[in-house]
Amino acid sequence: MNVTAICDRVIRWGFYLLFGLVPILLTPWNYELFEFNKMMAVYALTVIIGGAWLFKSIQQGEFRIARTPLDIPLALFLSSQLLSSLFSIDPHVSWFGYYSRFNGGMLSIISYVVLFYAFVSNTESFSDSTSGPIEVRSTNYELRIKSNQTEHFNSQILIPNSLFVILKIALATGVVVALYGAAERLGIDRHLWVQDVQNRVFSTLGQPNWLASYLVALSPIAWTFTLYQKKRTMFIVSCLLSFLFFTVLLFTRSRSGLFGLAVADVVFWGLIFARYYLAASQGSTLRAWSVFAVTHLAFSLIIFFNGTYIDSLDRWMTLEGWKQRIVSTNSGNPPDSRNLNVIATPSAYYNAPLLETGGTESGTIRKYVWQGAINAWRSSTKAYLIGTGTETFAFAFYQYRPKEHNLTSEWDFLYNKAHNEYLNYLATTGIFGLGSYLFFIGTFTYWFIKQFLMSNYLSSKPASPAGRQIPNSKSQLDQLGQLEIRDYLSLGLFAGWLSILVTNFFGFSVVIVQLFFFLFPALIIVLHGESRIMKYEWRGKRTIFLPLVLLVSLALLALLSLGWHADTLYASGYRASRAGAYDVAAEKLTQALRFNPGEPLFADELGSAYAGLVTAAIDEKDATKAAILVKRSLAASDQAITTSRANANFWKTRTKIYYTFSAFDPAFNDAAIEALAHAQKLSPHDPKITYNLSILYGRKGDNTKAIDLLKTTIDLKPNYRDAYYALYVFYTEVKKTDLARQILKDYLAKVDPEDKDFLSRINE
Numbered sequence: 001m002n003v004t005a006i007c008d009r010v011i012r013w014g015f016y017l018l019f020g021l022v023p024i025l026l027t028p029w030n031y032e033l034f035e036f037n038k039m040m041a042v043y044a045l046t047v048i049i050g051g052a053w054l055f056k057s058i059q060q061g062e063f064r065i066a067r068t069p070l071d072i073p074l075a076l077f078l079s080s081q082l083l084s085s086l087f088s089i090d091p092h093v094s095w096f097g098y099y100s101r102f103n104g105g106m107l108s109i110i111s112y113v114v115l116f117y118a119f120v121s122n123t124e125s126f127s128d129s130t131s132g133p134i135e136v137r138s139t140n141y142e143l144r145i146k147s148n149q150t151e152h153f154n155s156q157i158l159i160p161n162s163l164f165v166i167l168k169i170a171l172a173t174g175v176v177v178a179l180y181g182a183a184e185r186l187g188i189d190r191h192l193w194v195q196d197v198q199n200r201v202f203s204t205l206g207q208p209n210w211l212a213s214y215l216v217a218l219s220p221i222a223w224t225f226t227l228y229q230k231k232r233t234m235f236i237v238s239c240l241l242s243f244l245f246f247t248v249l250l251f252t253r254s255r256s257g258l259f260g261l262a263v264a265d266v267v268f269w270g271l272i273f274a275r276y277y278l279a280a281s282q283g284s285t286l287r288a289w290s291v292f293a294v295t296h297l298a299f300s301l302i303i304f305f306n307g308t309y310i311d312s313l314d315r316w317m318t319l320e321g322w323k324q325r326i327v328s329t330n331s332g333n334p335p336d337s338r339n340l341n342v343i344a345t346p347s348a349y350y351n352a353p354l355l356e357t358g359g360t361e362s363g364t365i366r367k368y369v370w371q372g373a374i375n376a377w378r379s380s381t382k383a384y385l386i387g388t389g390t391e392t393f394a395f396a397f398y399q400y401r402p403k404e405h406n407l408t409s410e411w412d413f414l415y416n417k418a419h420n421e422y423l424n425y426l427a428t429t430g431i432f433g434l435g436s437y438l439f440f441i442g443t444f445t446y447w448f449i450k451q452f453l454m455s456n457y458l459s460s461k462p463a464s465p466a467g468r469q470i471p472n473s474k475s476q477l478d479q480l481g482q483l484e485i486r487d488y489l490s491l492g493l494f495a496g497w498l499s500i501l502v503t504n505f506f507g508f509s510v511v512i513v514q515l516f517f518f519l520f521p522a523l524i525i526v527l528h529g530e531s532r533i534m535k536y537e538w539r540g541k542r543t544i545f546l547p548l549v550l551l552v553s554l555a556l557l558a559l560l561s562l563g564w565h566a567d568t569l570y571a572s573g574y575r576a577s578r579a580g581a582y583d584v585a586a587e588k589l590t591q592a593l594r595f596n597p598g599e600p601l602f603a604d605e606l607g608s609a610y611a612g613l614v615t616a617a618i619d620e621k622d623a624t625k626a627a628i629l630v631k632r633s634l635a636a637s638d639q640a641i642t643t644s645r646a647n648a649n650f651w652k653t654r655t656k657i658y659y660t661f662s663a664f665d666p667a668f669n670d671a672a673i674e675a676l677a678h679a680q681k682l683s684p685h686d687p688k689i690t691y692n693l694s695i696l697y698g699r700k701g702d703n704t705k706a707i708d709l710l711k712t713t714i715d716l717k718p719n720y721r722d723a724y725y726a727l728y729v730f731y732t733e734v735k736k737t738d739l740a741r742q743i744l745k746d747y748l749a750k751v752d753p754e755d756k757d758f759l760s761r762i763n764e
Contacts, residue, residue: 003055004056004060007052007056008124008125010048010052011049011053011056011118011122014045015049015115015166016169018045018515019166019173020170020173021173022041023174023512030567030571031099031100031574033206034207035100035206035510038510039108040560042108042111044560045115047556048553049115053118055549056122058538058542060538062537062538063536064122064534064535064536065117065533065536066120066121067531068120068530069443070116070525074116078113079436080386080429080432081106081109081390081429084387088389088390089388089389089646090395090646093644094390100416104391104509104514108511112514112515116522119523120526126162167225170218171225171241174214174218174241175241177204177211177214178244178245179244180203181203181252182201182244185198199253200253206510207510209252209254209257209503209507210507210510211254213503213510214516215249216260216503217520218245218496219242220264220265220492220496220499221492222245223242225238226242227272227287227288227291239294239298242295246302250302250308255310256503260499260503263498263502264499271453273285275487303318304317304319305318364408368402368404369397369401370419370423372400373393373420374423374426374427375402376393376396376399376427377426377430382430383396385432387425387428387433390429392428393415394416397418398682398683399683399684405685406720407717412688417508419506419507419508420504420507421504421507422437422504424508425437444497445498448494451528451530452490486527489523490523493520493524493527494524496516562595563596565595566592566599567592569589570588570592573587573589573592574589576609577605577608577612582610582612582613582616583613585609586610589609600639600643600647600650601640608656608657610629610630610633611629611633611660611661614626614630614661615660617629618663634657637650640653646682648686651676662699669700670700673696673697673700676693676696686716687716687723690710691710691713694707694709694723694726698726706730707731710723711727714727719750724751728743728761744758744762
């Protein structure tokens with residue numbers, strides 16, 4: 001096997017692994033079990049695929065890259081992300097992504113674009129004879145109407161078996177993920193998670209909505225395989241696949257996932273029937289109607305017995321709902337949806353994110369999060385044009401969140417995404433970023449619909465006034481069937497891709513979903529033969545550049561492995577610090593920084609661990625050791641803040657460090673005030689900051705300042721019990737008992753009239 005063939009095989013298997021391995025990756029050793037491993041795998045496979053592509057180009061003496069209908073939109077989108085990253089309020093996060101999310105940083109965007117062009121530019125890698133025979137060899141007929149005349153152009157389209165293998169791998173992996181989700185529903189791992197995973201499954205994706213988005217994107221591909229399967233066994237398998245995905249989708253209780261599936265369903269079947277109507281293809285229409293009926297009848301039965309977990313639907317569409325309606329009708333009482341076991345009612349121990357269930361209604365919370373995104377976008381001319389910086393929403397929201405958010409159940413939550421992909425791009429990359437993103441979406445949508453509806457029209461009926469051509473041979477009829485297979489595949493991919501646009505509106509993309517967002521269009525473009533290879537002669541010396549490409553690729557893979565290992569060390573140190581084992585934590589975190597010295601989160605945590613050791617040294621009366629540890633703690637905190645000055649959490653950590661040191665040196669109390677005041681500038685509507693500032697001023701003896709800050713705290717969060725109590729204490733200390741009693745009365749009148757502690761104090 002020659003070098004080119006080896007590179008083609010590497011590229012082919014690299015894409016196999018992207019679709020087959022990434023969705024199921026998770027480990028128990030990392031700080032973030034799901035997304036981190038998936039992102040690292042994408043980086044590694046991008047290096048391998050990109051390295052093989054470049055190595056092959058040098059070996060062949062020419063660099064081959066495809067021109068596609070999406071070149072200009074992709075170039076604009078990439079430029080918008082790059083410009084936003086260069087002028088970001090936190091360049092580190094913009095380039096590497098927010099730690100624990102990772103997807104969306106500049107490096108990840110570059111990876112997805114590289115993978116897009118690697119796929120469309122290396123179609124020969126999927127045509128290797130070792131990958132199996134060509135499954136479809138067909139003639140492409142384009143319909144162009146000029147003066148009521150229909151013109152047909154002949155061109156060869158080759159659809160290699162490897163592309164079918166990619167889709168089959170994606171579906172097979174989806175089955176594994178879905179089956180694990182079904183097992184979660186049965187309680188296979190309920191003892192491992194804080195969340196009630198039986199109530200809302202998340203399988204290997206880590207969050208119910210992410211699992212829903214993934215399954216919805218795959219579902220139309222399963223419908224595609226159902227449509228063109230001629231063997232009964234394979235038809236049944238394809239149907240069961242669709243039913244499995246739908247059932248597990250219901251187990252996620254994701255409303256956005258159901259909405260995304262509904263949109264994909266309407267688009268998929270609507271375009272199919274529109275296509276058959278225009279082509280007047282009765283035989284194909286009959287089969288499509290049959291598959292449509294079987295699929296939707298099965299979906300209806302699944303809903304009838306399981307429910308959608310949406311009250312307004314389930315009372316009319318489920319067995320339990322109708323039972324309750326009949327019972328209520330006979331008793332003369334209106335049906336009580338709370339008695340339906342199919343309705344989503346969080347259990348007492350359910351700890352899923354409150355944005356999705358429980359606490360304040362999710363729509364209300366989203367309203368404030370979205371308002372924070374818009375506030376950040378409007379904050380300056382720079383933010384209006386290019387945003388606050390790629391992936392910096394966490395910092396932007398802290399600074400511009402509305403005060404009303406403090407009255408929700410998630411008032412002290414950190415949002416590192418806007419829970420709306422479009423507003424996230426608007427806030428972090430401005431009108432340029434969102435505009436280029438929408439331009440990419442619009443361009444591809446227009447191109448696909450035009451391609452799907454206005455091409456490949458062969459008709460088995462007599463010519464119509466529109467000039468439809470009659471196939472005049474059995475080979476042409478066979479070609480029609482083969483063309484339909486290609487178009488089924490592309491339509492399934494398009495409908496799945498479109499569902500991502502819907503689920504992203506109510507959430508945000510994660511690694512596998514973002515991978516689909518970029519690679520589904522690449523697959524469709526290759527299926528339609530809409531890429532034109534541009535060749536550029538390679539003039540460099542092969543003997544120099546071939547080893548260089550290999551060494552650089554190996555070096556990047558080594559850096560990724562070190563980064564992965566550093567994360568496991570950080571996770572160990574983080575857990576040890578929370579357990580109070582500061583010596584173990586400091587050791588692990590120091591090692592983590594040695595392997596990944598540029599990550600400020602590691603340094604921030606190390607500063608806290610050293611602060612814990614300072615307290616232990618003081619208790620041991622070892623002043624020399626304490627002094628050394630103080631310097632190390634502040635040096636680590638300095639490193640974190642220097643790298644990421646816009647991160648309010650790092651300034652809060654610095655405040656805690658100074659507060660710890662103030663126990664043996666009161667001079668550190670002023671330093672703590674200064675650090676927390678800086679955090680207040682970065683998060684002016686955070687009531688916890690003003691509350692803690694009041695405590696620090698109280699320790700300093702400045703009760704007047706403390707009282708003013710507590711009044712501000714209550715203004716920011718009118719139901720903040722701790723602030724009311726602290727204000728009561730300070731008024732008592734300054735001998736203003738009437739004001740102290742009034743504070744208690746205000747709380748009882750405005751917040752909680754049943755508070756026993758406040759009632760007992762007011763009656764003293």
